[in-house]
Amino acid sequence: MAGIDGYEATLKILLIGNSNVGKSSLLLRFTEDTFLPQDEVAATIGVDFKVQDMMFEGKKYKLTIWDTAGQERFRTLTSSYYRGAQGVILVYDVSNRETFDQLDNWFNELSTYCTNKDVVKMIVGNKVDKEEQRVISRKEAEAYARKSHTLFLECSAKTRYGVKDAFEELVRKILETPSLWQKKPSPSNNVNVTQTESKQDDGCNC
Numbered sequence: 001m002a003g004i005d006g007y008e009a010t011l012k013i014l015l016i017g018n019s020n021v022g023k024s025s026l027l028l029r030f031t032e033d034t035f036l037p038q039d040e041v042a043a044t045i046g047v048d049f050k051v052q053d054m055m056f057e058g059k060k061y062k063l064t065i066w067d068t069a070g071q072e073r074f075r076t077l078t079s080s081y082y083r084g085a086q087g088v089i090l091v092y093d094v095s096n097r098e099t100f101d102q103l104d105n106w107f108n109e110l111s112t113y114c115t116n117k118d119v120v121k122m123i124v125g126n127k128v129d130k131e132e133q134r135v136i137s138r139k140e141a142e143a144y145a146r147k148s149h150t151l152f153l154e155c156s157a158k159t160r161y162g163v164k165d166a167f168e169e170l171v172r173k174i175l176e177t178p179s180l181w182q183k184k185p186s187p188s189n190n191v192n193v194t195q196t197e198s199k200q201d202d203g204c205n206c
């Protein structure tokens with residue numbers, strides 16, 4: 001049952017990955033269906049977040065999507081980004097091997113700060129429009145994702161290929177994992193699916 005604000009639940013999703021892989025561009029494509037040319041994109045400092053409604057199987061969800069800085073010097077308060085996150089998207093650039101090789105480090109950070117074992121993880125290979133410069137094949141990334149028990153998708157923030165699918169698949173998986181988003185019933189309140197951003201933190205171990 002939806003809450004008085006009309007939302008079934010509020011979900012927190014985090015974007016992490018090396019600088020320049022396109023995290024901010026994926027967020028902009030998903031929320032505003034826009035892509036900024038290279039000279040108009042600024043590096044994220046600290047964290048940025050956008051709120052986006054999503055209809056899923058006839059129900060309305062509120063997504064708060066947090067875009068973190070890839071550059072180490074801009075990463076402050078890292079642990080607080082992870083707090084209450086139900087889904088994490090680990091982004092690499094298919095035309096840059098280093099960004100793929102460093103996924104291990106991002107997984108380490110994730111497991112350090114996000115103690116919720118059910119958090120849904122997804123690896124996203126961005127910039128597939130740069131097919132000529134591709135250095136990470138879909139096959140290699142799929143094998144890595146399988147080994148890491150993680151969802152995997154390729155996309156392009158530039159052409160919009162796969163972007164909506166990535167967020168929808170992540171949300172679907174979160175919704176299939178009730179421990180991540182259902183508020184435990186309390187004696188005084190049997191409505192157990194509505195959350196606000198502040199209430200969310202109560203139910204999650206992140």
Ligand SMILES: Nc1nc2c(ncn2[C@@H]2O[C@H](COP(=O)(O)OP(=O)(O)OP(=O)(O)O)[C@@H](O)[C@H]2O)c(=O)[nH]1
Nearest residue numbers: 019020021022023024025043044070127156157158
């Ligand atoms: N060709 C291509 N370029 C992209 C794509 N997505 C992002 N870019 C470009 O890659 C550069 C970095 O994009 P950002 O979105 O700022 O990357 P970021 O991961 O948010 O970087 P930080 O904020 O430093 O962590 C920009 O010049 C974008 O225009 C894509 O799908 N294809």
